[in-house]
Amino acid sequence: MTLLQTIIISIVEGLTEFLPVSSTGHMIITQNLMGVQQGDAFVHAFTFIIQFGAILSVVCLYWRRFFHIDHTPVPADCKSPFLRMIHPVRFYWLLFVGVLPAVVIGMAAKKSGLLDWLLDSVWVVAVMLVVGGVFMLFCDRIFNKGKEENRVNEKRAFNIGLFQCLSVIPGTSRSMATIVGGMANGLTRRRAAEFSFFLAVPTMAGATLLDLLDLLKEDGSWATAHNLTMLAVGCIVSFVVALLAMKWFVNFLAKYGFRWFGWYRIIVGVAILVMLLSGMSLNMVD
DSSP, X not given: OOHHHHHHHHHHHHHHTTSTTXXXXXXXXXXXXXXXXXXXXXXXXXXXXXXXXXXXXXXHHXXXXXXXXXOSOOOTTOOOHHHHHTGGGHHHHHHHXXXXXXXXXXXXXXXXXXXXXXXXXXXXXXXXXXXXXXXXXXXXXXXXXXXXXOOOOHXXXXXXXXXXXGGGSTTSOHHHXXXXXXXXXXXXXXXXXXXXXXXXXXXHHHHHHHHHHHHHHSOSTTOOHHHHHHHHHHHHHHHHHHHHHHHHHHHHHHHHOSHHHHHHHHHHHHHHHXXXXXXXXXXXXX
């Protein structure tokens, strides 16, 4: 990968990581358009590792909440000795509960080779962009029944984690899946979006660690000064861009919902499908 390819792909990642349009799908499309070699172990790892760079923007932007220890009194209606004991750090417990389904499904998809196959298929991305887009045109009417008084609890965190497993399929969007999962479980769009951001941190940290371990098992030929530099550049660029995009998205989603993102997904997905079906090359760079 060249420096220009790295910067452009990282900008795409930073812009789309928290939007319900599938950052992985957009990176796969961008890689195809720019002629990046598909099927390469380093390219697969790069796709996930720079997502972690973008995810770190959550920790930066919400650092007061992310590193907050709850010193408020334990609610009177909390009868569980375990929940009373972990009350000060329950936020982290809820993240642990929420990430469990993704650990199981993600590991299975990774070990079976399904994930790597999906990452090489622009067809899958295009189809899922359209399917997800059509769903988003109607999901606000179906799921937008959240109440301000509803908070994330163990049941809601686990259910949102189950929805997150759908994002194993490129083009689905982890952000869309978890936000819709939160709304389906009674959360408002804003609260669902914020928990989606927080849940992304352990999820992508785990995915990054797995890819790093896989790379370390290789013969080491990937670990050139150039590749390591591209990883560093990609993480920094995606971090900065995501930091700028995140706040805008929360406000836009709370005000307008998913509909505009749905139309965008349909247009992009249909355009890619037309190009594929007509035999046109997605490679814009010789």
